[in-house]
Structures are given as C-alpha cells and as structure tokens.
Amino acid sequence: MKKVIVLGATSAIAQATVRLLAARGASLYLVGRNAANLEAVAKDAATRGAAKVESQAVDLNDFNAHEGLVDAAYTELGGLDGVVLAHGVLGDQAEAQKSWEATEAVLRTNFLSAVSLLTVLANRFEAQKAGTIVVISSVAGDRGRQSNYVYGASKGALNVFLQGLRNRLAKSGVAVVTVKPGFVDTPMTAHLPKNKLFASPDKVARGLLSAADARKNEVYVPGIWALIMLIIRTIPEAMFKRMKL
Amino acid sequence: MKSLESWGRYPQVEQRTHSLVWRTDNLPREGTPLLPHGLGRSYGDSCLNAGGTLLLTSGLDRFISFDPSTGVVRCEAGVTLDMILRLAAPRGWFLPVTPGTKFVTVGGAIANDVHGKNHHRGGTFGRYVRRFELLRSDGSRRVCAPDENPDWYGATIGGLGLTGLVTWAEVQLKPISNPYVLQETVPFGNLDEFLVVARESEKDYEFTMAWVDCLARGKKVGRGLLYRGNFAPPQFDGLPLAKSHLSHGIGLAVPMDMPAFCLNRLSVSAFNWLYYHRQNGKPTQRLTHYDPFFYPLDAIYAWNRIYGKRGFLQFQCVVPYDTARDALKEILERSSRGGLPSFLSVLKTFGDIPSPGWMSFPRQGVTLAMDFANRGEKTWRLVEELDRLTREAGGAVYPAKDARMSPESFAAYFPRHAEFARYLDPGFSSSFWRRVNPVSLPFSLEAERGVAAAQPQSLLAIR
Ligand SMILES: Cc1cc2nc3c(=O)[nH]c(=O)nc-3n(C[C@H](O)[C@H](O)[C@H](O)COP(=O)(O)OP(=O)(O)OC[C@H]3O[C@@H](n4cnc5c(N)ncnc54)[C@H](O)[C@@H]3O)c2cc1C
Ligand SMILES: NC(=O)c1ccc[n+]([C@@H]2O[C@H](COP(=O)([O-])OP(=O)(O)OC[C@H]3O[C@@H](n4cnc5c(N)ncnc54)[C@H](OP(=O)(O)O)[C@@H]3O)[C@@H](O)[C@H]2O)c1
Numbered sequence: 001m002k003k004v005i006v007l008g009a010t011s012a013i014a015q016a017t018v019r020l021l022a023a024r025g026a027s028l029y030l031v032g033r034n035a036a037n038l039e040a041v042a043k044d045a046a047t048r049g050a051a052k053v054e055s056q057a058v059d060l061n062d063f064n065a066h067e068g069l070v071d072a073a074y075t076e077l078g079g080l081d082g083v084v085l086a087h088g089v090l091g092d093q094a095e096a097q098k099s100w101e102a103t104e105a106v107l108r109t110n111f112l113s114a115v116s117l118l119t120v121l122a123n124r125f126e127a128q129k130a131g132t133i134v135v136i137s138s139v140a141g142d143r144g145r146q147s148n149y150v151y152g153a154s155k156g157a158l159n160v161f162l163q164g165l166r167n168r169l170a171k172s173g174v175a176v177v178t179v180k181p182g183f184v185d186t187p188m189t190a191h192l193p194k195n196k197l198f199a200s201p202d203k204v205a206r207g208l209l210s211a212a213d214a215r216k217n218e219v220y221v222p223g224i225w226a227l228i229m230l231i232i233r234t235i236p237e238a239m240f241k242r243m244k245l
Numbered sequence: 246m247k248s249l250e251s252w253g254r255y256p257q258v259e260q261r262t263h264s265l266v267w268r269t270d271n272l273p274r275e276g277t278p279l280l281p282h283g284l285g286r287s288y289g290d291s292c293l294n295a296g297g298t299l300l301l302t303s304g305l306d307r308f309i310s311f312d313p314s315t316g317v318v319r320c321e322a323g324v325t326l327d328m329i330l331r332l333a334a335p336r337g338w339f340l341p342v343t344p345g346t347k348f349v350t351v352g353g354a355i356a357n358d359v360h361g362k363n364h365h366r367g368g369t370f371g372r373y374v375r376r377f378e379l380l381r382s383d384g385s386r387r388v389c390a391p392d393e394n395p396d397w398y399g400a401t402i403g404g405l406g407l408t409g410l411v412t413w414a415e416v417q418l419k420p421i422s423n424p425y426v427l428q429e430t431v432p433f434g435n436l437d438e439f440l441v442v443a444r445e446s447e448k449d450y451e452f453t454m455a456w457v458d459c460l461a462r463g464k465k466v467g468r469g470l471l472y473r474g475n476f477a478p479p480q481f482d483g484l485p486l487a488k489s490h491l492s493h494g495i496g497l498a499v500p501m502d503m504p505a506f507c508l509n510r511l512s513v514s515a516f517n518w519l520y521y522h523r524q525n526g527k528p529t530q531r532l533t534h535y536d537p538f539f540y541p542l543d544a545i546y547a548w549n550r551i552y553g554k555r556g557f558l559q560f561q562c563v564v565p566y567d568t569a570r571d572a573l574k575e576i577l578e579r580s581s582r583g584g585l586p587s588f589l590s591v592l593k594t595f596g597d598i599p600s601p602g603w604m605s606f607p608r609q610g611v612t613l614a615m616d617f618a619n620r621g622e623k624t625w626r627l628v629e630e631l632d633r634l635t636r637e638a639g640g641a642v643y644p645a646k647d648a649r650m651s652p653e654s655f656a657a658y659f660p661r662h663a664e665f666a667r668y669l670d671p672g673f674s675s676s677f678w679r680r681v682n683p684v685s686l687p688f689s690l691e692a693e694r695g696v697a698a699a700q701p702q703s704l705l706a707i708r
Contacts, residue, residue, distance in 0.1 A: 036267070036269045037267050037269070040267065040268065040269075040307050040309075040321075041307070043307070043308065043309050043310065044307035044308050044309070046310075047308035047309065047310055047311050047320075047332070048308060048332065187264075187266055190264060
C-alpha cells in the first residue's frame with residue numbers, strides 16, 4: 001500500500017496504522033470529522049516520513065460526500081492502491097434497546113457508511129484491477145451477545161458484506177481484508193476496566209498491516225482471539241442463550 | 246482509583262488517572278487536584294498525586310514538525326526522548342541534553358529541567374526549549390518563550406508540573422556527524438583524585454560522569470571510574486550502524502519483583518568489586534554507539550524491579566566546590582557505614598551555565614546520586630540525614646529523585662519558591678508539593694498534643 005486513503009484517521013488504531021505507513025514513506029489521504037484532531041494526525045504523519053499527506057474533514061455519515069471524497073483522494077495522491085476503513089462507534093447498548101434512533105446511529109456509522117464508501121471504492125479498485133481494502137471490523141460481529149448486540153450486528157453485517165465483496169473482487173486482483181480486533185486500549189474503551197486481554201493500538205496496527213501485506217482474508221488481532229472466538233462460536237445456541245455474556 | 250508508581254516504587258499512593266488524547270482538548274474537571282504524569286521516571290513522589298488525578302500524557306505523542314536543516318523539532322509533550330532520537334539521529338541530530346534514560350517525555354524533561362553528562366558544557370534541557378504551550382485548569386493557553394510570557398516560561402521550566410500542562414514544545418537539537426562516541430575510562434583512587442580528574446576532563450570532553458564505589462572506606466572513599474567522551478569525528482561516518490538510532494535490540498528483562506534479598510550486602514560488594522577491578526587501573530579508549538554510552542540502564546528492562554516490592558529511595562544532591570570534598574566524603578561514609586549500600590552511585594560536576602528555570606536543580610558544584618533499597622525507617626532516616634548534610638553544605642537535593650527532603654530544606658534549596666508559588670495552577674498539586682509545603686493549621690499541633698516543639702515534618706502525614 002503506497003497510496004492510501006484512511007477513513008476515520010483520528011481513531012487510535014488508525015493513527016497507529018498511519019504512523020507505520022508514514023514510516024514506510026507512503027502517501028496518505030486522511031479523513032476524519034474533527035478538523036483540529038485530523039490536522040494533528042496529518043502533521044505527525046508528515047513529520048514521520050510520509051511522502052505526501054492530504055486530509056479532508058468530513059462527517060462520514062454524510063453519504064452524499066463519499067463520491068467527492070474518493071475523487072479528491074485520487075486527484076491529490078495521483079491514484080490509490082490502499083484503503084484503511086477504521087471509523088466506528090461503540091454506542092450504548094442500553095440506550096439502543098430503548099431507542100431506535102440510538103440503534104440506527106450505530107448501524108449508520110459502522111455499517112451503512114462503510115457500505116456506501118466501499119461501493120464507490122470497490123468499483124474504482126475493480127476497474128484498476130489492483131489494490132488492498134482493509135476494513136476494521138470486530139470480534140463482536142462473530143456472535144450476538146446481550147451486552148452489545150447492536151454494535152455486534154453492525155460489525156456482523158459488515159463482515160458478510162466484506163465476504164461478498166472479497167468474492168466479487170478476487171478475480172480482479174483486489175484484496176479485501178477483514179480485521180477483527182479483540183479489546184483494544186483506545187478512547188472507545190476508555191470507560192472499561194482494563195485487563196490482560198487488552199492490546200495496544202500499535203500492536204493492532206502491526207497485525208493489520210502484516211495482514212494487508214500478505215493480502216489475507218480475515219484476521220483476528222491479536223491472534224489469540226481466533227481461539228477465543230472459536231470457542232464462543234462453538235457453544236450451542238440452546239446453551240448460549242442462557243449465558244450472561 | 247488505580248495505583249501508579251514512580252520509578253523508585255516508593256511511596257505507594259492511591260490516585261485516579263485521566264488519559265489525555267488531543268492537545269486541543271480541555272483539562273478534565275475532576276474536583277480533585279490534577280498533576281501531569283509522563284513516563285513516571287521520577288523516583289520519589291514528584292510525579293505522584295495521592296488522592297488526586299494524574300493526567301497521563303502518553304496519548305500526546307504526536308510530532309508537529311521537524312526541520313532537518315535547522316534541527317528544530319516541535320512535538321506534543323508526551324513524545325519521548327526515544328521517539329525524538331528515532332526520528333532525528335538518522336538525520337544527523339541529537340538531543341542537546343539527555344538524562345541517563347531515553348524513556349522520559351519532553352514534558353517531564355521540561356518539568357524537572359533535566360541535566361545530562363554535558364552539564365558543564367551545555368547546561369540543562371530547559372535552555373534548548375524554544376517555546377511551549379501551557380494549558381491551565383482555567384482553560385487558558387499561553388505560548389511561553391524567552392521573549393513571550395517569560396515569567397511563565399521561567400516558572401514552568403523546572404516547575405515540577407505544577408504551573409499547568411505543557412501540551413507541546415519546540416526543542417533545538419544539536420548536530421552530530423555520526424552516532425558514535427569516543428569514550429575513555431579513567432580510574433580514580435578517592436574523592437580528591439576525582440575532583441582533579443573531573444575538572445581536568447571538562448576542558449576536552451563534552452561528556453563526563455563517574456561511577457563511584459560506595460563500599461570503599463577510609464582513604465579510598467570516593468574511588469571509582471570516570472567516563473569521558475566526545476561524539477566521534479566525521480572519519481567514523483562510514484561505519485555500520487551509522488544510520489541507526491539503536492546499538493542493539495531489546496536487552497535483558499528483570500523478572501517481576503525479584504526478592505529484596507538479591508541486594509544483600511554481599512552481592513553488592515561482589516558487584517562493586519568486579520566492576521572496579523575489571524579495568525585493571527589502566528585508562529582505556531574505545532568507540533561506542535551513543536546508545537550504551539548514554540543509556541546503559543535502558544538495556545535492562547524494568548531494572549527498578551530488582552529492588553523488589555518495597556522499592557528504593559534515590560538520593561541526588563549537588564554541593565558547591567568549597568564544601569564538596571568534606572560534605573561528599575561525609576555523605577559517602579554515612580551511607581556505607583549505615584549498612585545500606587547504594588547499588589548504583591554516580592558522581593559528576595555541574596558547570597555554571599544558568600538555566601532559564603527558576604526552580605531548576607543543577608547549579609555549579611559536584612553532584613552525587615545514590616539509591617538505597619527501601620528497608621523502612623532505617624533507610625528513610627539515612628536519606629533524611631543526607632538531606633541535612635546537603636543543606637548544611639549549602640547544596641541542594643533533586644526533587645525528581647526525592648521522597649524525604651524536609652520543608653526547610655526545600656525552601657533553602659530553591660530560593661525562588663515564593664515567587665514560583667504565585668504561578669502554581671490552583672487546580673494542580675502533587676504529593677511532593679504537599680509534603681514540602683505542609684498546610685499550616687489554624688491551631689498549634691504542639692499545644693493540641695501537649696508535646697514539645699514538634700518539627701513541621703510531623704505535618705507530613707496530612708495529605
Ligand atoms: C535510569 C534513570 C536515569 C536518570 N538520569 C537522569 C539524569 O541523568 N539527569 C536528570 O536530570 N534526570 C535523570 N533521571 C530522572 C528523569 O529524567 C526525570 O525524573 C524526568 O523528569 C522523568 O520524566 P517523565 O517523562 O518520566 O516524567 P514523570 O516522572 O512522569 O514526571 C516528572 C514531572 O514532570 C511533570 N510533567 C510531566 N509531563 C508534563 C507535562 N506535559 N506538562 C507539565 N508537567 C509535566 C510531572 O508532573 C512531574 O512533576 C533519570 C531517571 C531514570 C529512571
Ligand atoms: N477499541 C476496541 O476495543 C475495538 C475493538 C474491536 C474493534 N474496534 C474497531 O476499531 C475501529 C477504530 O476504533 P478505535 O478503537 O480506534 O476507537 P476510537 O479512537 O474511538 O476511533 C473511532 C473513530 O471513529 C471516528 N468516527 C466515528 N463516527 C464518525 C463519523 N460519522 N465520521 C467520521 N469519523 C467518525 C471517531 O471520530 P471522532 O474522534 O471525531 O469521534 C474516531 O476517530 C472502530 O471501527 C471500532 O469499532 C475497536
């Protein structure tokens with residue numbers, strides 16, 4: 001990935017990824033909704049050695065902006081060969097159970113806006129017959145649990161969409177990489193007590209990039225989550241539904 | 246509440262934490278005193294805030310700019326010296342001043358106005374801080390520089406994190422031709438010899454420091470090895486690693502909480518003896534990468550755990566040349582007599598280059614740093630005794646390495662403390678600050694308890 005658009009570039013995991021890409025001398029088009037924070041990320045990337053850094057502050061839930069955003073990235077960087085899609089919200093499960101608006105906000109950000117952006121990007125990549133699309137999903141999409149099934153559903157739907165996209169783009173030489181982090185110590189989880197399973201954004205970013213380099217299909221980062229989720233997926237539903245998870 | 250330690254792992258206190266994420270964010274309103282916390286490489290309680298909130302700056306680790314033609318780097322305050330070296334050393338720039346570990350933040354380096362092996366030539370870190378932004382709990386932001394808000398600039402350098410949060414800073418680096426240091430080792434037989442060799446070395450060597458054998462007694466008090474060096478000239482540019490910021494990979498790891506008996510007198514004596522005799526008394530010269538030269542301890546991950554759960558106390562003083570010989574002799578003798586040997590003891594001379602920081606610790610004279618395994622009362626009394634000796638010698642103790650200095654000592658060491666106090670952020674405080682500025686109570690404790698003349702220290706328990 002030499003010319004990369006990063007969607008949700010102010011996310012902690014995205015920032016760590018941007019640093020690694022910058023150190024490799026990549027050109028970056030950074031997108032986030034907070035202009036001041038985005039500028040801080042852009043300057044950091046430029047200082048750390050990115051060949052070129054351009055950015056655009058936009059709310060990614062503004063679907064009408066997506067086409068223009070991708071156009072701008074192509075123009076500014078003279079093409080694109082990589083996508084890192086990172087934006088997302090955790091939402092509040094209790095709130096979502098009470099209100100459709102709260103549920104919709106999570107689905108809109110984590111699923112619909114991703115689908116809208118990937119629709120535009122996939123067509124470009126398919127036409128150019130090259131590129132790597134990396135999307136940050138979550139282990140939460142592997143199985144619905146009462147504690148966060150709205151967020152889980154948004155990521156689960158995303159996973160299925162990405163499977164289909166991967167299937168479609170395989171013949172065009174475009175890799176679609178689904179990254180499923182476990183717990184990561186970022187602002188999204190600032191309110192949670194931390195335990196040994198929490199990984200640093202840097203560790204997740206390294207896992208993400210090595211999966212992208214190897215054009216993997218689906219990866220759990222850190223790898224231990226492949227095992228944990230295997231166990232969780234294997235529990236029979238009749239038993240699972242009675243568990244407190 | 247979460248327990249976060251200082252590097253000495255003593256004292257242990259309970260405090261809340263708040264992670265800072267963006268330099269443009271406002272400070273949290275916690276209702277309890279705030280204190281910035283970098284990498285916790287200070288030893289005692291100056292980076293602790295019992296009952297208050299630590300503002301963790303590790304998320305403020307972004308670079309803002311770096312100009313390889315001028316060597317000016319601008320970055321957020323949580324950027325570490327290690328990160329700066331990774332960025333700048335391969336492009337021919339080095340830190341103008343560096344402490345003995347690269348795992349400190351720029352904010353921490355400013356707040357303690359840190360010094361390095363080149364103090365006699367370069368002064369303190371604060372001298373190279375061109376400007377920084379200070380964010381106060383009232384939400385105000387000030388850019389501080391020698392010619393812009395100079396009073397805030399002077400109060401914040403060496404200001405122990407108490408004037409507000411430094412969000413970003415601009416530092417002038419210094420050019421190097423390659424990452425190598427030409428180093429020479431000179432043994433000295435006692436304190437008098439040290440004073441001669443150290444002063445002599447200042448003329449031709451940019452970097453000097455000495456390891457001292459803390460168990461030597463009598464005529465041999467203060468014997469040790471002096472390390473002196475300069476960055477290598479350009480003819481060494483072509484060597485391998487020339488573009489590297491590291492000489493080696495990650496070093497040994499000290500296993501978690503080694504029991505305190507690892508540090509019994511015998512093992513320390515053996516260590517000291519070996520260390521002292523390995524050079525056979527002959528000066529040697531060699532070429533080394535800057536990494537092991539400046540940061541030998543960084544190769545041993547979490548070495549502070551070698552002292553076990555109870556931690557250790559660090560003591561670093563500086564005494565003026567007039568009193569240096571006698572005072573240091575006394576200090577070294579006291580600590581070896583106390584049966585509490587110091588594991589790592591370092592001697593160095595400080596030059597007379599003034600710092601812009603009002604509360605800066607370094608001043609002309611000789612500085613001695615020691616560490617003592619924490620054995621409770623006995624250790625605390627020893628360190629308090631060393632504090633008293635330092636004060637009597639007209640010297641000063643380094644707050645970044647202190648857990649025991651008395652309020653009187655603090656006032657004596659830092660004559661500008663009253664002026665400084667006017668610049669304190671009312672929303673900020675630290676365990677150290679409360680200890681050296683005990684609150685005066687509206688009644689007399691002595692009268693209350695009916696005891697004779699209690700020292701102000703007895704109020705230390707009030708936090
Ligand atoms: C192995 C070792 C060797 C050392 N050698 C030396 C040496 O040679 N010379 C020397 O001078 N020191 C030395 N030190 C001490 C160390 O350099 C200082 O204690 C340094 O300040 C630690 O920085 P830190 O980032 O860990 O900050 P912390 O220890 O976490 O905090 C130090 C102080 O800085 C304040 N602070 C931190 N960030 C900010 C901010 N953003 N804004 C305002 N205030 C802030 C804190 O409130 C606190 O008062 C050494 C320490 C170790 C462990
Ligand atoms: N942290 C974890 O434990 C964890 C675990 C598994 C998966 N993930 C996934 O990892 C990804 C990155 O999250 P993170 O952990 O790095 O948390 P984060 O730092 O909170 O990042 C989330 C980012 O998404 C951005 N964002 C949200 N809505 C947006 C919108 N409408 N338009 C533009 N940007 C928007 C946020 O921008 P603002 O800063 O402006 O709000 C924020 O930068 C997310 O997809 C998350 O679901 C995280």
